[in-house]
Amino acid sequence: MGSQSYVTIMKEWDIVAARQMGRDIAKNLGFGTVDQARITTAISELARNIHLYAGEGKVCFEIVESLEHKGIRVLATDNGPGIRDLSQVMEDGFTTSGGLGAGLPGVKRLMDDFDIESEVGKGTKITTTKWVR
Amino acid sequence: MNRDLRDIAIDNSDRIIQEWSKEINRLKSANYTADISKELFENNNDEFVNVILNSIKGNGSTKIVKDFSDRIIKLGWPLSYIIDGLLVFRKVTTNTILTEIEQADSEYISEVINNVDVWVEPIIRQLVNEYSVSWEHVVSLQRIALQELSAPLIPVMDNITIMPLIGTIDTERAKFIMENLLEGVMQHNAEVVLIDITGVPVVDTMVAHHLFQATEAVRLLGAKCILVGIRPEIAQTIVNLGINFSKLPTKSTLKKGFMLALEITNKSIVEMQDKSQNIDQLLGLDKGSERIHANSDLKTT
Ligand SMILES: Nc1ncnc2c1ncn2[C@@H]1O[C@H](COP(=O)(O)OP(=O)(O)OP(=O)(O)O)[C@@H](O)[C@H]1O
Ligand SMILES: [Mg+2]
Numbered sequence: 001m002g003s004q005s006y007v008t009i010m011k012e013w014d015i016v017a018a019r020q021m022g023r024d025i026a027k028n029l030g031f032g033t034v035d036q037a038r039i040t041t042a043i044s045e046l047a048r049n050i051h052l053y054a055g056e057g058k059v060c061f062e063i064v065e066s067l068e069h070k071g072i073r074v075l076a077t078d079n080g081p082g083i084r085d086l087s088q089v090m091e092d093g094f095t096t097s098g099g100l101g102a103g104l105p106g107v108k109r110l111m112d113d114f115d116i117e118s119e120v121g122k123g124t125k126i127t128t129t130k131w132v133r
Numbered sequence: 134m135n136r137d138l139r140d141i142a143i144d145n146s147d148r149i150i151q152e153w154s155k156e157i158n159r160l161k162s163a164n165y166t167a168d169i170s171k172e173l174f175e176n177n178n179d180e181f182v183n184v185i186l187n188s189i190k191g192n193g194s195t196k197i198v199k200d201f202s203d204r205i206i207k208l209g210w211p212l213s214y215i216i217d218g219l220l221v222f223r224k225v226t227t228n229t230i231l232t233e234i235e236q237a238d239s240e241y242i243s244e245v246i247n248n249v250d251v252w253v254e255p256i257i258r259q260l261v262n263e264y265s266v267s268w269e270h271v272v273s274l275q276r277i278a279l280q281e282l283s284a285p286l287i288p289v290m291d292n293i294t295i296m297p298l299i300g301t302i303d304t305e306r307a308k309f310i311m312e313n314l315l316e317g318v319m320q321h322n323a324e325v326v327l328i329d330i331t332g333v334p335v336v337d338t339m340v341a342h343h344l345f346q347a348t349e350a351v352r353l354l355g356a357k358c359i360l361v362g363i364r365p366e367i368a369q370t371i372v373n374l375g376i377n378f379s380k381l382p383t384k385s386t387l388k389k390g391f392m393l394a395l396e397i398t399n400k401s402i403v404e405m406q407d408k409s410q411n412i413d414q415l416l417g418l419d420k421g422s423e424r425i426h427a428n429s430d431l432k433t434t
Contacts, residue, residue: 012303019335037335037366038373044337092375100345102338106374 006060007047009078015047018059025061026072030132038110039072039130045103046076046126052097054080054124064129071112071131079123086116138248141230143190150182152225153218160217177210178218185222189252198256202263212264216257223253284310286317292324292398295387297362299332307343314347318356325394326351329387331362341376348381357397359383361390 005025007018022043026036043059050057057078064073083089090108095101108114111128118124142149157178184201191197205215227249231242283306287295294317298310318326328344330336348358360383363371368385371378384390395401 016301016303034366034369037370040335041337041370041374044335044339048337048339100338100342100376102341102374102376106338106376109373109375110370 004060004062006058008056008058009047009050010056012051015044015051018047019043022061022072022074025063029063029070029072035130042107042110042128043074045107046074049103050076050078050080054078069131071129073127073129076126077123082120082122082124083118084120086118138230138245139189141233142226143186145229145233146186149225149229152229153182153222154178156221156225157218177205181218182222185219185256188256195259198259199263202260206263206267212261215260219253219257223249280309284313286313286321288321288323292322293327293394294318294321294323295327295329297329297332301335302333302340302343304339307340311343311347311350315350315354318351318354323356324398326356326358327387327390327394328358328360329362330360331364336367336371338374338376341371345381359390359393361385361387
């Protein structure tokens with residue numbers, strides 16, 4: 001399937017690089033300004049979580065195409081501490097860092113498909129997709 | 134043996150210089166900026182290759198290299214030119230020595246290569262080092278310049294101050310915004326601060342969180358924040374994120390925010406009935422502008 005590219009997250013400014021790349025891909029796919037902002041913000045949340053909780057990781061982008069539509073898939077992976085209770089972190093307002101706790105539930109609402117896998121001590125993998133309407 | 138090789142290289146320096154210049158000129162057309170004039174390029178080449186040779190003669194004296202690097206850095210020569218120059222020098226010198234001695238067993242060849250490497254490597258290291266020090270200096274200056282731009286406060290009238298934010302907000306800048314905001318509120322005795330985020334490309338939870346904290350701190354000082362310049366796509370994104378902005382008054386535009394600020398500070402803008410003064414007079418431009426006066430007189434009659 002479509003082409004793939006990625007940004008390695010190691011320092012804070014890599015977050016900016018990741019969302020810039022995501023925004024460019026989204027724009028080229030024909031997403032409108034509102035969806036571009038949604039996708040960029042979702043990437044920002046995922047990349048920042050990697051930076052804050054895992055230290056380092058990767059944000060990959062993939063252009064996905066099915067018969068009816070095209071979309072952008074964002075994969076955020078890290079080998080960090082992992083998440084013990086997945087349903088808890090998907091609750092609005094849950095945070096372990098004194099943040100707003102709006103990141104992950106927000107990403108789920110900003111994007112169309114959302115999937116999270118995590119294993120304590122191994123890492124976290126979040127796959128999320130937005131389709132061009 | 135070591136000494137011999139150095140002598141061979143120095144005895145043949147004319148040939149080395151010639152070969153080197155030929156190669157470097159070939160590279161020039163492909164690689165370096167076209168706006169370097171031919172003359173300047175050639176002068177610089179002569180100097181460059183002599184610096185390398187002198188440094189080898191002087192057993193790796195760093196002073197000549199340092200003076201040279203200071204100058205080319207100031208003139209803005211690309212690092213790629215320097216690297217190419219040294220790599221070509223290594224190749225040309227190795228070849229020259231090898232043709233000179235006609236003793237070509239592989240052990241000897243590798244000794245020649247090793248020797249030339251030992252001459253050239255310290256120069257490469259030093260020049261690259263000088264370059265990176267100069268870049269780091271530039272970057273740190275730009276950082277300061279950027280920081281000065283990062284959270285400006287504009288006191289537009291008594292008690293009303295505006296902070297226009299442009300560009301990405303990272304954690305460092307967020308801290309800076311907070312500091313400036315609090316300092317400014319005290320200094321300008323502000324009652325209302327308008328934070329304009331028109332120029333902020335992404336408002337994520339981190340940015341929102343810092344805005345909330347800054348607002349709360351401003352509130353503790355007895356002033357109010359109004360968030361303005363919220364573009365439609367940002368508004369939708371914030372709603373999707375599920376962030377609750379109810380504690381922070383928001384307006385779509387700076388103009389609307391300013392009207393609210395006037396209300397809060399018990400002020401209003403009154404339009405005057407008749408313009409008693411000429412605009413130029415108000416702007417202090419009226420001296421020596423008779424012609425314009427004459428024209429406006431004409432219009433009114
Ligand atoms: N990649 C990750 N690795 C480990 N733990 C994570 C990861 N991402 C999120 N978490 C955990 O999930 C919690 C919720 O994340 P979420 O992004 O929703 O909120 P937050 O980061 O705490 O605050 P906000 O994103 O609103 O600034 C985090 O506090 C953290 O404990
Ligand atoms: Mg988060």
